[in-house]
Amino acid sequence: MIELDTDEKVFMGCMVSSFLVYHTIRQIYAYVHAKSQEWIPIGTVKSLHIYPIKSCKPIDLFAFKCTELGPVMGELEDRAFVLVDMATGKFVTGRTQPKLVHMECYMVDGILEVTVPGKPKVSVDLKKVVKNGQIVRAAWLMDLKQDGFDCGDEISELLCDFLGEKDHRLIFNKQGEHLYTERTCAPTDEWWDKNPVPKRRDDSQFTNLAPFLICTDASMRDLNEKMEKKISISQFRPSIEIEGCPAWDEDKWAELRIGDAHLECMAACPRCVMTTVNPDTAEKSGENQPLKAMRGFRVAPEGSMRKMYLDNPIFGVYAGLETKMELDREKKILIGCLASSFIFYHTARQIYTYINAKSQEWVPIGVVKSLHIYPIKSCKPVDLFAFKCTKTGPKMGELEDRAFLLVDESTGRFITARQKPKLVHVETHIENETLEITVPGNIKLVVDLKKVVENGRIIRASLFDNLQQDGYDCGDDVAQLLSDYIEEPNYRLILYKEGLYTERTCVPDEDWWNTPVPKRKDDSGFTDLAPFLIATDASLKALNERLDTKVTMRNFRPSIYIEGCLPWDEDKWAEIRIGDAHLECFAPCTRCVLTTVDPEKGEMSKENQPLKKLREFRLAPEGKMRKAHKDSPVFGVYAGTVKEAYIHVGQTAYARYKPSVF
Template sequence: MLELDKDKKVLIGCLASSFIFYHTARQIYSYVSAKSREWVPIGIVKGLHIYPIKSCKPVDVFAFKCTKLGPMMEELEDRVFVLVEESTGKFITARQKPKLVNVESYMTDGILEISVPGHPKLSVDLKKVVENGRTIRATLFDNLQQDGYDCGDEVAKLLSDYIEEPNYRLLFSKEGLYTERTCIPDDQWWNTPVPKRKDNSGFTDLAPFLIATEASLKAVNEKLDKKVTMRNFRPSIYIEGCAAWDEDKWAEIRIGEAHLECFAPCTRCVLTTVDPEKGEMSKEMQPLKKLREFRLAPEGKMSKAHKDSPVFGVYAGTVNEAYIHIGQTAYVKYKPTVF
């Protein structure tokens, strides 16, 4: 009889524990589900950057407009220029020529102003460039091709001499030119919708916006002997105030009236090892080497696609166009799981 009572007590205890576990699990699931449907304030905008020439120095701005084609402020547009080899059209970046990160540019009144260290500023009249009508077909990532207007001999010589390579031309992207960049290849991402790209949106790598956070930068620097800056990671939008790697869980982001959809983590390459001040690549391959120790893509489709390319930041596209500025609060909707 005593044994029977003991068994009953054990059974009741097990049932009670199961109930508590089930109830707790449901609460956690409900919380996560609710959180993913709500706009949650996570921090403020600390920096905004536009990169007129692909792989070159950014223009730091107080505000820009989030558009379908990327960040824009007055005549400044993101990555509408690229440097290519004349005969092949193959583009070149700071991955091959690190000193490109010190090429400065600005656009105003239809004039591109460009300068390299040790040389006076050079001006290119973009109206004349378009009127001249000479185009070159650029070969971009995944061998996709896109036309751009040739910006002329003077700027071509300046940049070719600077990178110490002959026959490089600066191209200007404009709506209406030929492009094969209709979408991002499905095999590059996990199971999320792939945004359409038939838009002549400049010479961007993969997406109009790259967003990174101060806390994630700090988490990387805590593991490095020689600290790096956010310029090593070249974001469009830089946010402070949230937890490290919080961006892994973002589904959408809202800043003022601007609404962006986060659709892919940003996998990193040797460009992160280029010192943004010296224009030299790190001999220690940092911070890329350290990131590979703890920020590789999770096992599965992403891991197979990206292999040893670590994750830092998130790519986003525009849902609702609007201006944003430094100091604004950023709100996000969360996904149930990271990535």
């Protein structure tokens, strides 16, 4: 709840009084003048894709922003690059060079990374590309021309070698640079048959026609029923794939709403030989499929549409962002009247928002794949559908994260799976103030936690950097069980309760990130550093692509596991929202030998993997971060709580991004 002083209350009162008339009249206006067609739910978004280089392999995304020029996610923009044959001045695409569909690319911090089969990765500094200012003018359909910045010799040589061609250049259409184009899309009446074609103008990058291409899963399945060899939607290269509607429902769409995005459909998408390129083999179909099958039932109806599209069959619909509202004279008068009562409210509100709100928007980044609590530090996790994000970490019922720790009774020094890998096989359950512990080869042992606290025997533990933290001794029976299990004498299990002495309050250091580090203080149980550790499925997959022996997320022991975002996206997160929970990120998670412990075998990797591989490409950047984190590679991000709330598996996660990576 926000506390307001007197001036703020007066300010808010003024805004409300000026806004009431505006809001009331606006509601009446919307009711009377709204379009007669109602919005009908047609399905859900099945997949989203951006193709940074025209004809390249898509980047599959959990979310992107619908902009006037097309899909954008961070630095990724759809069809921002295209290959050009300098001899002809024409675009080069998968139509003539099917191998292009195997070209992979990624962008981070102004660097384009391009990989083609059998060749080392090439990086292109796009800031230098724009600064160099070498413009190439290229032509595409109907010989319409469009400019782009030449991306340099190194990437040109890579792609020429890959294709077995000469004098091909990659060019870049940089948003905001106002490069020359003849390819502004202005729909004509012939694009649709019986329905009015919207009057609009759209610029885009190096797309065929429009900013967005939308296809449906049902139409894909209907087409496959007519073919002997099935194909996937990837041969049609949509930016948005919808599931749940009837087949060919997209032929009837005039407008689409997805969340707050409003798209206007403007044309059917006529298909060409690009659809015959198999994205797995990078070869064209010998039977000219699916183009041949579609020509049997999906050509445009006779009349103006057939004359326009000829024998090119239709699959999907083109759309642009709906941003403008056409007003007749009466509506303009009404809006003018409304403006007089609204102008003060709006201006004041904008100033208030500018001063008090963070500029970054919340971006959907993925969904919660799994949640975990580790009651005893280094023990086997308890996998949960939900837990509460509290100021000290995850909690669910009586389960609290890293509430217990094993320590040497004589020195207080803590011990984990770093020294005793078999600890990862210790299982725990807590219910009715009773801790149940099971270790391989022994019967379950029960500890009465109420008596543990009542007994009040405190042991002071020494953790990282010799910082100390107190815990209640859990008794002789469990001490004997765990000492025998790890084959070390005199080890005690201790329980941390909020309010006990600790020197381990986490205060972020400005050297932990290159970007501004949030000012905060966090206490937690016996965690390494922070209340929460968040990791992503995409980063795990990116790591496993470099490893001979794959690892699982259990090697990294996160509390929150996110899927759907790009690899290493977590390096850029400033804040996270999941449901009503609000977390603030404040440090990268630097990794140690614990990641080398196989959670199934309870043994360390003899090859020191995945730590060895991570050190090859995931060390902190040179400078203050490298001095702080040394040779400990980064995997995941630490966070603390801003707002406590429950979260659960399957929820969408949203992020606010930092200005740059780390």
